[in-house]
Amino acid sequence: MCLLMVPVVSLLGLWGYATVSTAQDVAHLRQLQRADAEVRGPVDTAIAALQAERVAAVRYATVPAPDRGGELERQAGRTDRAVAKLRRGEGRTVADGADLPTGVASRLETFVSEAEGLRTVRTDVLDRRTGWDAAYGQYTKTISAAFGVGGTLTGIQDAELGSDARVLLEFSRAAEMLAREDVVLASAxxxxxxxxxxxxxxxxxxxxxxxxxxxxxxxxxxxxxxxxxxxxxxxxxxxxxxxxxxxxxxxxxxxxxxxxxxxxxxxxxxxxxxxxxxxxxxxxxxxxxxxxPFTRGLLTPAGAAVLLGLLAVAASLVISVRIGRGLVVELVSLRNGALEIARHKLPHAMRRLRAGEEIDIHAEAPPGPPAEDETGQVYEALGTVHRAALHAAIERAELASGISGVFVNLARRSQVLVHRQLSLLDSMERRADDPNELSDLFRLDHLTTRMRRHAESLIILSGAAPGRAWRLPVSLTNVVRAAVSEVEDYARVEVRQLPSAAVVGTAVADLTHLLAELVENAAQFSPPHTKVRVNGEPVGNGYALEIEDRGLGMGAETLAEANLRIEQSEALDLFDSDQLGLFVVSRLAARHGVKVHLRTSPYGGTTAVVLLPTALLQSTTRESPGAHTMERDREQDGHARVPDAAPMNGTSVPAPAARPALAPSTETAVPPPPGVTALRLHKPPETEPDSAPEPADDLPRRVRQASLAPQLRERHTDDAAGSVSVREDTERSPEEVRDRMAAYREGWARGGGRRPGIVGAVPDIAGPAPASDSTEGDHA
Structure with missing residues (x-):
């Protein structure tokens, strides 16, 4: 259109110049007509009236007579009426606002003022207070002022019309001289x-x-x-x-x-x-x-140029529009086709390929007839590009499917090995008597649990489902503890007391994995001396969990990008390996309708808000499944575990994933008192195997499975395979130990001492907590 409009615009510019020039000429001619009709004509009428009044005034001033006085009054009235037509209001004349030169308005004002001043001269003449010469001079001066107005009007005309106006002015002055002769002779x-x-x-x-x-x-x-x-x-x-x-x-x-x-x-x-x-x-x-204006402005060569130019411009526009419209229609069709391919066809085909469907290239991008012009050839080239893109997408989908299959196969194999390794570690932990060995086994158990989570992440990213599953609901507190236990820095995580809630069994594994990824991110991106706090409460649309760290936080753009990545569960970027955890969270959240949103923490770090929908929650009026449920589900998982129960009210979550929670938790169970101190690991004495160990320094020693419910303890004796019998602590129960340690702590705080910091806490039902990867020896 630009190419077509260049000559049209040039022609339009020339036509516009001619039109403006002609319009200016027409406006000037209309101005002359208006000046002639509104100024020159009334002034000539006033001059004729003044000439007649001058004769009457001079005659009466020379020889007064009643009939001559009456003639003077009649001529004076005629003069006043002629002058009144030139006046428009107080201090304004017909030349004001008529777009005339300033000189015309000023001279006309002078003439009108002098004509209106003749009333005094008439009175003096009628009262015989002035002679003929004074009257003659005053009237002649006023008429000369009127001729001055005509002289100014000649200056606003062009050369030809100005010459005509000058001739008329000279001829009018000659008539004035003849009128003066008549006045003088009448007086003589x-x-x-x-x-x-x-x-x-x-x-x-x-x-x-x-x-x-x-x-x-x-x-x-x-x-x-x-x-x-x-x-x-x-x-x-x-x-x-x-x-x-x-x-x-x-x-x-x-x-x-x-x-x-x-x-x-x-x-x-x-x-x-x-x-x-x-x-x-x-x-x-x-x-x-x-x-x-019509004769001199339009019926001239300039007017003809304007009219012919208008016809030429109209013809050029019609031709250009018809040609350009055809080109534009083709280009718009080409553009719409390209946008349809880019915005709808290719993305739809990609979504179908990602969903595992098969597509027919010829059906998606059928070849058209041979092109006849350049636009058609471009459209044909776009079709070729479309088919090539579909070929590449199909190959990429096949490659991705193959790679996903390989990843799932390798992850399943690793998962099986990890489950077997966890089972072996569990057996070794049950047989271990040396506290140091047990601590190392616990650390190895924890690392193996993290390996299992990474393997499950690979399975999730590949589009498959992990192997772990539960049939019955699990307490949300146990789910959060299980997630925390799969994090390397679990000792830094504080789980606040959560209102009772249960998660349906089908979502336990995925929700545990999701929370573990978020908690691990919070722990990795915050200083090692800070805590990561987990709290939650029921809300109108379900249950909200908040995971807050006190690290350096994320910028606004980075935070928005992370939230967008969580929302778009299908947009997996294999080249951004540092953010695979967010992809896992996105896939798991989309699978169960969980909403995850990252925001800036008031403490400068980042808070992850996890909103569990009501469909994932189940009433906890009945006793939530404990170890008996977990043990029944272990066949599905191979080595499904729930971590030891973490102490509430802000204390750290201590237990590694290797310790199974074998005691059922009920809704009516009394929560442990705040600040339970971790128990020091001691090796039970080899003597007196059937009795509980004596406490050292007034502190209890660890006895394996002593904290379990009596009906869950293993009561078998040593057999040929070397299994070890479990001995019950008949002197002091774990509940008594817990109450005594809580009393020590509260008494210390009431006595004015600083409340001791808790590096690790004792599990309330599953045994002691081992040292983390970064800690050697016992927990303080």
């Missing part, structure tokens, strides 16, 4: 003599009239010049010139006055005056016709 006849000032005025008027007539007649156009020639050749004009000559050669006084008899002069003067006014009016009308 009444006075009885023509001498002195009267003779001087008459002589000057005759000379001026003849000079102006000769100058003006030379520039008159055809009709006006012919009318003037008829006037000159007539008897009236000859009589006027004869009287003028007689008066000029006669001696001053009565003889000069008698040289211009009234009968001869009045008739000749009236005829010449009327003819000159007719010539003046005709010349003015001819000038106005030549200034007509």
């Amino acid at each position: 006849r009444l006075h009885g003599s023509l001498d002195g000032e009267r003779l001087r005025q008459f002589t000057g008027a005759v000379d001026t009239r003849r000079s102006l007539t000769e100058a003006a007649v030379a520039d008159l156009r055809g009709p006006e010049r012919a009318a003037w020639q008829d006037l000159v050749e007539g008897s009236a004009y000859a009589d006027v010139r004869a009287v003028e000559d007689k008066v000029l050669v006669a001696p001053p006084g009565r003889k000069a006055a008698d040289a211009a008899p009234a009968a001869k002069w009045d008739s000749a003067h009236a005829a010449v005056r009327d003819e000159m006014r007719a010539i003046d009016v005709g010349a003015g009308r001819s000038a106005a016709d030549r200034a007509d």
Whole structure:
């Protein structure tokens, strides 16, 4: 369109220039017409009225008489009406606001003011307080001001029209000189003599009239010049010139006055005056016709250029639009086709391939007929690109499917090995007597549990489901503890007391994995001396868990990108291996309708909010499944474990994943008192195998399975395979030990001592906690 519009715009610019120039000419001509109709015509009428009033005033001032006074008043009324047509309000004239030059308005204001000031002169003449000469001078001055307005109007016209206006002005001045001659002669006849000032005025008027007539007649156009020639050749004009000559050669006084008899002069003067006014009016009308905007502005070469230019522009636009429209339709169709491929067809095909469906390339991008022009060839090339992209997508989907299958196969194998390793570790832990060995076994058990989670992450990213599953609901507290136990820095995690809730068995494994990923991120990206706190509460749409760290936090852009990555569960970026945990969280959250949102913590770190929908929760009025349920589900998992119960009220979660929770937790169970101190590991004495060990330093020693419910303890004796019998602590139960240690701690705090920090806490039902990977020896 730009290529087509360049010549059209150029032509349009030329046409616009011609149109503007012609419009300016037309506007100027309309201005001249308005000036002629609103200013020049009324001024000429006022001049004629003033000339007649001047004659009446001079006659009355020379020889007063009642009939001459009445004539003066009638002429004065006529003059006032003519002048009133030039006035518009107080201090304004018809030239104000007419878009005329400033000189026209000012001179017209001067003339109107002087004409309105003649009221005083009339009063003085009627009251016989002034003579003829004063009256004659005042009226003549006012008429000269009117001719000044006409002179200013000639300056706003072009050369040709200005010449016509100058001729009209000169001819009008010649008529004024003839009127002055008549006034002077009328006054001289009444006075009885023509001498002195009267003779001087008459002589000057005759000379001026003849000079102006000769100058003006030379520039008159055809009709006006012919009318003037008829006037000159007539008897009236000859009589006027004869009287003028007689008066000029006669001696001053009565003889000069008698040289211009009234009968001869009045008739000749009236005829010449009327003819000159007719010539003046005709010349003015001819000038106005030549200034007509339609005739002079449009019916000219410039007007023809405007009209022809308009036709050319219209034809160019029609041709350009028809050609351009065809091109635009083709280009729009090409663009829409490309956008349809890029925005709908390819993404839809990719989604189908990711969903495992098969697509037919020829059905998705059928080849079209051979192209005939360049646009069709481009569209054909787009189709080729579309088919090539589909080929590449299919190959990529097949490759991804193969890679996912390999990953799942390897992960399943690793998962089986890890389960077998966990089972072996569990057997070794049960047989171990040395506390140091047991601690190392616990550490190895914890590392193996993390390996199992990583293997499950690989299975989840490959699109398959992990092997662990539970049939019955599990307490949300146990799920959170299980997730914490799968984190390397589990000792830094504090699980606040959670309101009772249970998770349906089908979501336990996935929810544990999801929480473990978030907790591990919080622990990895926060200083080692800080705590990671987990708390939660029921909300209107389910149950909200918050995992808060006190690290350096994330920037606004990074936080938004992470939340977007969690929301888009299908957008897996294999090249961003540092964020695979977020992809795992995204897949698991999408699978169960869990909402995960990261936000800035008030402490400067990051808070992960996990909203569990109501569909994943189950009422906890009944006893939640404990070890008996876990043991029944172990066949599905191979080595399914739930970590030891963590102490509440802000204490650390101590137990590794290797210790199975074998005691059932009920809704009516009394929570352990805050601040339970971890028990020190001791090797039970080899003597007296059937009795519980004596406490050392007033502290209990660890006896394996002593904290289990009596009905869950293994009561077999040593057999050929080397299994070890479990001995019950008949002297002090774990509950008594817990109460005593809690009493020690609370008493220490009430006595003014600092509440001791807890590095690790004793599990309430599953035995002691081992040292973490970064800690050697016993827990304090």
